[in-house]
Amino acid sequence: MPHSIQSHLRLRILxxxxxxxxxxxxxxxxxxxxxxxxSQAAKSMNMSYRRAWQLVDTMNQCFASALVETQTGGTHGGGAVVTPIGQQILQSFREMEQHAKQSMESYVAQISQHLKA
Structure with missing residues (x-):
């Protein structure tokens, strides 16, 4: 049975x-x-609302401008939007992940050559 070779990268900005x-x-x-x-985002990720809110709060505290803005309930209920800066941060992060993964590929290939068959 052939072996599976995978690489895994988790980038974080602290x-x-x-x-x-x-x-x-x-x-x-x-x-x-x-x-x-x-709330709906948390449900879709099988996460508690409290945990999702904590993550949003941490992001909003770390950046100079809020990444997520919320509206309290009313006739149409509450809601949340990812702000333009939040969208920009998200896009930059996803691009950074993609570039990092691509740059790893040749190194993974070199290392894989030396793994047991």
Missing amino acids: YDEHIAIGPGKAELLEAIQRTGSI
Whole structure:
């Protein structure tokens, strides 16, 4: 049976001891964009609302401008939007992940040549 060779990379941007943005927070931002709600985003990720809110709060505290803005309930209910700066941060992070993964490929190939058959 042939062996499976995989590489795994998890990038994070730290601000002091806090993860300002990482794969989980990027996924949360994408879910908020999709659903328009922190609560619905959390449900779609099998995460508690409290945890999702903590992650959003950490992101908003780390950056000079909020990445997510919320509206309290009313006739149309509450909601959340990823701000333009949040969208920019998300896009930059995803591009950074892609570039890092591409730059790893040749190294993974070199190392893979020396793994047991």
